[in-house]
Amino acid sequence: MSLRLQAQQLACERDDRWLFQGLDVDIHSGEVVRIEGPNGSGKTTLLKIFSGQLSDYHGELYWNGQPMREVREHFLTNLLYLGHSPGVKTGLTALENLSWYQALDGQRGSESERLDALANVGLAGFEDVPAGQLSAGQHRRIALARLTLTPRALWVLDEPFTAIDRDGVAALEAQLVAHANSGGCVIVTTHHELASSPALRRIVLG
Amino acid sequence: MWAFIHKLGSPKWFYGISARLEPWFWVAAALLIVTGTVWGLAFAPADYQQGNSFRIIYVHVPAAFLAQSIFVSMAVAGLVFMVWKIKVADMAATVMAPLGASMTFVSLFSGAVWGVPTWGTWWMWDARLTSMLILLFLYLGVIALRGAFTSRDSASRAASVLAVVGVINIPIIKYSVDWWYTLHQPASFTITSRPAMPTEMWMPLLIMVLGFYSFFIALTLMRTRNEILRRESNKRWVRDRVQEA
Amino acid sequence: MQQEITAVAPRLKEPGEGLTLALTATLKRDLVLMLRRRGEVLNPLVFFALVITLFPIGISPDPDLLALIAPGLLWVAALLAALLSLDSLFRSDFDDGSLEQLLLAPQPLAALSLAKVAVHWLLTGLPLALMAPVLGIMLALPSGSYLVLAVSLALGSATLSLIGAIGAALTVGLARGGVLLSLLVLPLYIPVLIFGAGAVQAAIAGDSVSAHLAILGALLAAALMLAPWAIAASLRISING
Secondary structure (H helix, E strand, O other), X not given: OOOEEEEEEEEEEEOOXXXXXXXXXXXXXXXXXXXXXXXXXXXXXXXXXXXXXXOOOEEEEEEOOEEOOOOHHHHHHOEEEEOOOOOOOOOOEHHHHHHHHHHHOOOOOOHHHHHHXXXXXXXXXXXXXXXXXXXXXXXXXHHHHHXXXXXXOEEEEEXXXXXXXXXXXXXXXXXXXXXXXXXXXXEEEOOOOOOOOOOEEEEEOO | OHHHHHHHHOHHHHHHHXXXXXXXXXXXXXXXXXXXXXXXXXXXXXXXXXXXXXXXHHHHHHHHHHHHHHHHHHXXXXXXXHHXXXXXXXXXXXXXXXXHHHHHHHHHHHHHHHHHHHXXXXXXXXXXXXXXXXXXXHHXXXXXXXXXXXXXXXXXXXXXXXXXXXXXXXXXXXXXXXXXXXXXXXXXXXXXXXOOOOHHHHHHHHHHHHHHHHHHHHHHHHHHHHHHHHHOOOOHHHHHHHHHO | OOOOOOOOOOOOOOOOOOHHHHHHHHHHHHHHHHHHOHHHHHHHHHHHHHHHHHHHHHOOOOHHHHHHHHHHHHHHHHHHHHHHOOOHHHHHHHHHOHHHHHHHOOOOHHHHHHHHHHHHHHHHHHHHHHHHHHHHHHOOOOOOOHHHHHHHHHHHHHHHHHHHHXXXXXXXXXXXXXXXXXXXXXXXXXXXXXXXXXXXXXXXXOOOXXXXXXXXXXXXXXXXXXXXXXXXXXXXXXXXX
């Protein structure tokens, strides 16, 4: 198995301003792709296009060689996107949050699976605390628990290091590289400098 | 067909073709409206029941027709914009909304003025007037929604969705308001629906309706052209054209 | 994070079923969230009672007069109460980012948003319909119309929730969408109001109400078919604004 995400002559215009133009990208399994550029250069917009949220672009997008518009469902089934906001409901506990996400993906999952995933991100002991009582960094960790809980080939992560402490950052970075090495693929924007590794690639905007 | 749609979608092409069409519609509008007004006000016979006050029909009915047609055209333009991403369609929809709202207002106002000699009051909850009032609120909603977004792309799409939702609802609203009215005011006197109007009365009305439509088309073309210049002001062909002028 | 570095090799998966699971989970999640904040569920009901209290004070305590206008008052007040909680339908999901995730689920967004609308109706429209007869007593509503009042409100408020959700989805990306939302959806509420209040008036007059209820049912069926698509399209617009 291998995955491939290609963009040909990708361009995005928002309110008559070109965020980027003529972008050719070819992303394969085994890569950690860091999207770089100054503020306002369209990093988040590009991630939204790469995660199938924005269809208002010029150019062509291919998933495993087929036009994205035709295989969108297959693409979404293999995508895990974590956006700016962690997507954690403050009224639910960490466990409840995770089980909704599993159900959304069509999996029932098991309690022990979820407990393991939470322990992995350092939230053992916080499983049944309403997320409203947890910190921003802990919210981010709940979201990151989905990386292990719902195995997906393509990860698209928008600033995943936000609000996470130093140990967490190192572990997450290792997790990204490990995911790429095991045949997955990561597309990420971050202000954090990623340690160089053979898997790391950069796309510079602006 | 496809080539034509795509051509029509190019603002530059549309700007050129509409420049050639616009004067014709202005001429048609002026001729029809002047003829209709003179005929309707001076030559058409007075109504046996309402006397001369019925002549306000020559403004009221065309305005009401237009108010409804503009909403439908606006929704169609919105749909075209959403499906084929044709920007000119959105520009047209943008300029149509205030025009439609003002036509609705004209028809409401003329209806109110007509009400004074007919009913002895400025306002009656007449089925037609009530539907018009609701239509005015629908227009105001579309205009307000478009104005509420900071990003114009989002504003255009949101306004298009609302216009389409509105146009699906207009027949339902109209039907239910008619039903409501007959229930509460059985067989009272409705201002515009009347048995067989004589030819010399409805001919000027038809001419006025056509005149109002020509006026709407001419005005929409003109305002769409302005909108094109405004939105495409950073494009080369627009700058060239401005230099020429 | 004590992450095991030997990550499981991810395999490409085929899109599966799981729509029922996703729908029930979303229903359950929203119900749990709302029931944990009971105040928000109760507020529209209190508002309903309060508005109904204002009318006799503002108009007249005369039971004959009140009985005459009660169907319309009850319907208008219930409609406004249902409108009140509409703004929060997608707002918190938008703010915390779970709306984005809902959009990216490999399930049809129209179906998922329908689950959210269903919760709104269960916790707003239905309680309002159940409470209306009690307020009807206070407005001297003639006997024999109480059941019709509750049934018409239950049916009609479902349509109101569906139409209102389109407006909520269109305005969720705007910082202050509340007033605008009312402006957008109130004109669209008018047919439901006409046939809802009409049903109660017909019941008072002793006429058959089946035609009114059938039309309310037809409006609901049409809204069920069309509104989810409009809601989904509007959510996509709002999330990318």
